[in-house]
Amino acid sequence: MANWKRLALLLLCGACSAATARAQQAPAAPPVANLQGVLDRIHQHAGNDAWRNKGFEDQQIEGWLDRLAGSIAKAAKIPDLKVPVRLAEVQPADPVPSRTISQRLIVGKNLDLKDVRLQNSIVLADGHVEIDRAEGCVIVARGAVRLQVSAYCVIVSGLCVEGSMYDGRPNDAANGSIIAARGWVRLQSAYGSMIAAQEGAIVESPRDALFVNATIASSGGLAGGGAKSLKVPDLPLEPLPANPVRLKVLGIVRPDTAPIVPASPAFGRGRGGLLAGAPVPVADLGIVIRYDGRRYIAAIGEPILDEAGQVVEALRDWKLALLTDSLAIFSNSNSDLAVRLPGNR
């Protein structure tokens, strides 16, 4: 009897321990179905400091990234294609300008890393991101992702990705990144990149690049060797949400009349030219928009004002966040809006 009681007690204790252990574990969260689910989680993380705790995990974000990479890997028959770095491998860090960052996790809103070289790191942005170089990184942003050079990354944007120099490594198709955007992707050169862009991709020089669920309109001439279209039926990337504000960009406001040309390889617009004595690139001042039958000027980073200098009430929350070579991107606290610039392809 004593033995029976002892056994019963042990069983009871064991059951209690198991129940307690189960209670301490978070219930298995359902996988997020699309990028918006990932962006919503990033929005939460950027709003608090939990991501700075040791051992920070987000299985839903990682699960979605695995599905993104896996769906392309399966369709492209590249079984070793995977997410290059995981949350378990990185340490939280604050962005530090002008340095190389390795194996770090950076979470924030708009992240200005344009002087930073990232290696094996994860960037989760509830806004826009600018990066100098990224290698072996995961970058997910609600807004635009702009970088100069990337290789072997997973780069995901709710809006657009612009690479002003190249992705991958010249003459090596094995180091191209997975680049996915609900909107547009625009790259100067792509070596072995896998590009999914719901609104269209433009790559000046695509070599051995895969265009996911897209028809290749132009191979870019001789420079476009080996570009292929790839059908990925289970790509977990939804279309770009409808613009919440209907406006049109009529023109770009600049301080002078010099022709606008892409200022590759540097960011932004300018008069281009890398020769000694060439004019210094000129910054855009803003854009002229038509909204609700009226024309307004939106200056970068400023409230949108009417001609008398008063804030346009219906656009009170919106600011022109940035201008790329092809898009004007407006943002408010929790969403973005991309509008094509005039004269765009």
Next chain:
Amino acid sequence: MTHHCHWPLALAVTLSAWLAAFARADDPKLSPPKKDTLEAVLERIREHAAGEAWKQPGFQDDEIEKWLDKLVGSIAKASEINDLKLPVRLKDVKPRELLQAGRVSRLWDSLAVCHDGDWKDTGVERSIILASGNVDVDVVRDSVIVARGIIKIHGFSEGCVLVAGTMIIAGQFDGQPGREEKGSIFVSRGWADLGETAHGTIVAAEKGISAVRTEGAVFVNAPVPAPQRGFPVDSRGRSVRVTDLPLESSPIHPLSTKIKVTGVMHGMVKSFGQRGGGRTAVGPAAAILQFDGRRYIADLGQPIVDETGQPVAALVNWKLHAITDTLAIFSKPGADFVLPINAK
């Protein structure tokens, strides 16, 4: 006629006088033009443009030609270019009506007298154009153009005498490389923009000359432009002093002190001329103005409207006529003013 029948007439006269005064409220008060001035020539052109006499065969205006001869002669003497003369005279040309002229791709041996002359898609050769407003041409060779406002060349020019009350905007080039005798004479009371390259061009413009590169150009009563970004604008260019140049200063319009141009909008614009006519591309399409505490967007060639699209009452009839690298040129019938583009 009874006495009370006169009051509507009196009212109409008063009203029209008031309207005229209102219309001129922003115009400079000018004294009558002095002899031997461009203003006197422009006044004659205004009279010709309002009438039909110039359409008669054998039309002559000795006053205008005499002034042009004096202009060219004074430059020839000072610059020691003895064979400098008008490329074409009134006796060499036949009248061509504007409507007729506007439909041709080439205008030659012709005389056209008009207010605004729009030949953006037309080549002009051995012709004389006298305009009481502005003139746009594509390519112009061996011709004389005198315009009260702005002369804008969309293509190129050679061997011409161009005289503008406000500004000359050259096209891609003037003259011919290696043949400096084909350079034109550009004379402006205000400004001159020599375009991309000027070969052997002679230029007089009191308010300012802008040049990217010139070859053997002659700068009248102005220095050779300073080197730009370390490169000389013209290693063979020279400056000449012409003391008897029959050219007065450009009048200053009062609006020019009240408006600031704070930027340029680059939008879709149509190009003109043989080299790309009809194409649309991104280019300077409007000027951003600060006027009377408000910011306006003045579209090229269009009435100046507010943000709702309604004309700005104080700027009614004014249009942005042209934009150069550094200047915005505004025009209305009978008046112009030029503003620097200053984004600061």
